[in-house]
Amino acid sequence: MLKLDGLTRWVLTIICGYLFQAGFKVLYRLYFHPLKNFPGPWLAAATGWYKFYCDVICGGQYIFHIRQLEKELDSNIIRVSHNHLLINDPDFFHEMNPSFYHRLPLTNSLPALADSKLHGVRRRQLNPVFTPSAVAEALPTLSINLESIGEILSRAKRDGAAVDIQADFFYLTYCGARLDDVYVKRRHKEKPSRDTGKRTLSDVLLDSAEGKGVHLDRKYLIDESVLFMFVGTDTTAYALSFAIYYLLTHQEILNKLRDELRGSEKQIRSHDWPAVRKLDYLSAVIEEVLRISCPVQGFLPRVVPPSGCLVGSTFIPGGTVISVPLSGISNSEVIFKEPSSFRPERWLGDSGKSIEKWRVQFSLGPYACIGMKLSQMEMTTSLAYIFARFDLALHDTDSSSMQVFDYLLVVNTSHVQVMVLKDHWG
Numbered sequence: 001m002l003k004l005d006g007l008t009r010w011v012l013t014i015i016c017g018y019l020f021q022a023g024f025k026v027l028y029r030l031y032f033h034p035l036k037n038f039p040g041p042w043l044a045a046a047t048g049w050y051k052f053y054c055d056v057i058c059g060g061q062y063i064f065h066i067r068q069l070e071k072e073l074d075s076n077i078i079r080v081s082h083n084h085l086l087i088n089d090p091d092f093f094h095e096m097n098p099s100f101y102h103r104l105p106l107t108n109s110l111p112a113l114a115d116s117k118l119h120g121v122r123r124r125q126l127n128p129v130f131t132p133s134a135v136a137e138a139l140p141t142l143s144i145n146l147e148s149i150g151e152i153l154s155r156a157k158r159d160g161a162a163v164d165i166q167a168d169f170f171y172l173t174y175c176g177a178r179l180d181d182v183y184v185k186r187r188h189k190e191k192p193s194r195d196t197g198k199r200t201l202s203d204v205l206l207d208s209a210e211g212k213g214v215h216l217d218r219k220y221l222i223d224e225s226v227l228f229m230f231v232g233t234d235t236t237a238y239a240l241s242f243a244i245y246y247l248l249t250h251q252e253i254l255n256k257l258r259d260e261l262r263g264s265e266k267q268i269r270s271h272d273w274p275a276v277r278k279l280d281y282l283s284a285v286i287e288e289v290l291r292i293s294c295p296v297q298g299f300l301p302r303v304v305p306p307s308g309c310l311v312g313s314t315f316i317p318g319g320t321v322i323s324v325p326l327s328g329i330s331n332s333e334v335i336f337k338e339p340s341s342f343r344p345e346r347w348l349g350d351s352g353k354s355i356e357k358w359r360v361q362f363s364l365g366p367y368a369c370i371g372m373k374l375s376q377m378e379m380t381t382s383l384a385y386i387f388a389r390f391d392l393a394l395h396d397t398d399s400s401s402m403q404v405f406d407y408l409l410v411v412n413t414s415h416v417q418v419m420v421l422k423d424h425w426g
């Protein structure tokens with residue numbers, strides 16, 4: 001008989017115990033779990049390694065794989081992990097959002113807070129940074145940053161060089177999200193300063209807690225800043241880059257936009273952004289870019305209340321995590337005629353009114369995007385400024401550059417680059 005020393009016996013006991021527990025878990029998830037009858041890959045129901053494989057090894061592919069499975073299995077409800085269902089039902093999106101809470105794995109940050117009361121407190125702390133008047137306060141900085149981008153494009157025209165305009169959009173949105181200025185200065189090859197005189201996100205959070213007996217620890221400030229760094233910059237920069245791509249590949253739409261911008265050149269040149277914000281066609285272009293590019297394509301988890309809920313005639317047990325994908329709404333042929341076509345006109349006039357309730361790319365309810373107004377302002381000002389001033393052409397950018405991957409936020413294969421053909425203000 002094989003003789004084992006004490007340590008080996010302990011190690012083997014732990015490994016066997018672990019394997020037994022894992023095996024038991026898998027059996028339970030596959031044959032006894034309340035979601036056992038929902039369609040979906042059995043490996044995804046059994047273990048988180050399936051999602052890991054699609055997202056980490058194959059690179060941000062899980063949501064797209066599941067959306068494909070919806071078609072293959074002909075079901076709008078797919079079990080994506082042992083306790084998580086993806087529900088592609090746009091009407092249910094409106095039903096669940098006012099009350100279901102949710103969680104994300106960024107432990108200490110705002111959207112991760114499953115406790116709706118704590119979420120409400122944190123949200124009230126942050127709200128002052130995103131009110132319309134606070135966004136208006138950010139406009140002078142936005143104007144300065146736009147002039148810097150104008151300078152970069154103008155110089156590129158003189159030098160006949162290509163510009164990675166997507167990188168410049170990161171720079172613009174980084175400032176907007178009130179993060180500190182290290183990245184910005186680096187891009188301009190200046191030395192980062194510690195005190196810029198501008199209030200950063202951490203300043204706002206610390207000020208809001210002062211004198212109220214609220215202690216904001218370092219870990220919380222780091223988590224919140226990391227979150228803002230991604231959600232406050234990448235989303236808008238991504239949408240702006242898609243706007244450049246779609247406009248430069250749809251000449252007729254670009255001409256219409258240019259006509260509108262020409263009529264407001266005075267306001268654009270004087271940075272009268274509140275007036276520019278009222279331009280109908282520009283707003284429709286932005287809405288359509290958001291719809292078709294869908295900057296948040298992944299899971300937006302919500303937890304079903306203990307009493308459960310009905311999706312159509314299907315009962316979903318309480319405690320189940322569910323997500324309704326925004327891309328399912330964007331691509332719905334029931335809601336949008338020819339959803340894969342870029343048609344800003346759909347958001348205008350009576351047709352626009354009839355789809356008003358599907359302006360959902362910033363989500364709805366208590367967890368809806370806190371930065372929506374800021375992001376809309378950044379997109380309006382950037383597109384107005386760039387297309388009023390410059391004639392551009394895509395450089396080294398085609399449909400393959402716009403293939404997307406989902407790493408919690410969506411990224412495209414390679415940055416949008418442009419050549420500057422003409423500087424109308426130069």
Ligand code: HEM
Nearest residue numbers: 110111177231232235236295296362363367369370371375
């Ligand atoms: C095109 C731009 C953007 C899009 C499409 C977008 C979309 C979204 C979506 C879909 C959510 C999730 C809501 C949910 O779970 O239902 C969200 C949450 C959030 N967004 Fe945005 N976002 C954008 C820009 C921004 C910006 C510029 C900021 C901040 C500077 C920001 C900050 C946040 C925060 C903090 C949350 C969490 C809100 C909460 O849990 O209360 N986002 N966003």
